[in-house]
Amino acid sequence: MATIKYLIRSQANRHVPIYFYVSLGRGSFFRMKTGFNILPKNWSSVKGFPKPNDEENKRLMERLKSLESFLMEKVNEAQAKGINIDKSFFERQVDECFNRVKPTNKTMLSNHIKHIIETAPTRKIKGKNKIGLSENTVKNYNTFLKVVLNYEKHLGKPIHFLDIDFNFIEGFKNWLINDQKYSANSSGKSLAFIKSISIDAEKHGVSVNPFVNKIEAFSEANEDRYIITLTFGELDQIKNTNLKREALINARKWLLLGCEIGQRVEDLLKITEANLRKTSQGTFIDLQQNKTKKDVTIPVNDRAMEVLNEGFPYRIADQNFNDYIKKIAKEAKLNELVKGKKYDKSSKRKVLGNFPKHELITSHACRRSFATNYYKIIPTTILMGITGHTKESTFLVYINKPKDRDENARLFLDMMKRVG
Known part of the structure; x- marks a missing residue:
């Protein structure tokens, strides 16, 4: 009988992938990424599930339980029909379970930023009956592109629009403020960029994570702003x-x-x-x-x-x-x-x-x-x-x-x- 367990393989102070381990008996087993990430401190190694310490982790636990049931059903069905079960089989099942779109170049955050920069001269300005992004706006997109590429280097993988969920945003925010020492204003603007770029990508037919609409930008509190003037x-x-x-x-x-x-x-x-x-x-x-x-x-x-x-x-x-x-x-x-x-x-x-x-x-x-x-x-x-x-x-x-x-x-x- 097949068994399915979840695990993480790192205790780093950042978001890490959640894996599922499937044993089909007789030495046949597979270890695959679920596509979800979590901070190690929020993972219960005893129970093999996220700790239910906030609403997002509770939702993540429910998704993993749904995936477990879905995979068990598909494995039993495949074994009954004599269908070959291999790595690609599980990849297809995970994508089907969560209705995921196979990542392509168009689904990458960095590529869509490049697309915006390349089409800047013909882009309509939001709220105005004009086309052509300003020089400063293009400069800001180029600056943000460097931030994204640095974060991809930190993660060791490209960022796709479907990756941008609650855990991704929390990890990105932590990296900006605590690792890179960006100011609250700069970090908040980066989140605003992710949101607006994701919405733009969706208009171009790219599937994005529904969470992008819940992303909230932020800035320094007024009392934290130090304005230097000359009397x-x-x-x-x-x-x-x-x-x-x-x-x-x-x-x-x-x-x-x-x-x-x-x-x-x-x-x-x-x-x-x-x-x-x-x-x-x-x-x-x-x-x-x-x-x-x-x-x-x-x-x-x-x-x-x-x-x-x-x-x-x-x-x-x-x-x-x-x-x-x-x-x-x-x-x-x-x-x-x-x-x-x-x-x-x-x-x-x-x-x-x-x-x-x-x-x-x-x-x-x-x-x-x-x-x-x-x-x-x-x-x-x-x-x-x-x-x-x-x-x-x-x-x-x-x-x-x-x-x-x-x-x-x-x-x-x-x-x-x-x-x-």
Whole structure:
């Protein structure tokens, strides 16, 4: 009489395959993968089943019991009919039991990512009547592809869409955060990528695991976000610092200008004198934001005009700008210890700690300093029109500020006084 048992063959601190062992008697036995994985700590070697310590493991145990019954029935049926029982026989039965599709190149996660990248110029942009993924979007897909290929190397096998169940996602999340030391934001974005790519693959006729619709992305809690900005006082301190290197003097112009116009660094450093438009009301900067493709008009205030009156800065590379502004902030003696995340060359990750402020200054401080410094001085809707934010909630998260329910009421009263 045939007997079927389950086992795992590793106690590694990661998800491992579950095998089934079939003995047909007289030295005839087979050991095969079930297609399911589990953390060894959730496996009962005594009972030969997952420990029923959560809902997912309970479901997994039920699936294994169903497979056991299914295989016993098929083995008995095959023996009665004299059908040859071999390795391929069991492979077919497992696939039939769970209605699995034989993996192909199209069912691989990495291959569909490559397909998205290759078809980027003709892909329709979600929610918009346009085609063609942006340069930044394609860059993000390429970055995520590297993550997936690294995880496949870690697993020792390719990832197919039908593999992406609860246990897979938990293992992937653990690898991202604990092994690779990715931030919560980066890890959460990776899960969001898996979900959206799986949904896209399904639209192309690829069978995917139903669990992908339950994947939940995540990000840092607001209280865990460390936003580095420069106050008006610190900007004046930088402006009045005696710099000798021409490269630093030029970078300082970009830094001071950036903190007054609130644009992303890729837009800031592309501004030329051709973007300036002088009117009877004042000087404006007209540009199209690279990320959102929004056309924005930015007023050049007195602080920004002081910078431009000294001569328009010449263009520099983003990375040079990041390096220079740290040196400028150090020359300006911005040495106060502040909590923040700093890139660590050895781990190639950002680490949290208390560092001198000049070490934490990046190009992103320009945009955030503008939004933070002028918040409540200028109506939020006007600031959003300049930064390009479409939702107030997103803008407030960006500067790590709670919503002020009295703000609109105060602005209304102030305007009524002016009208009156």
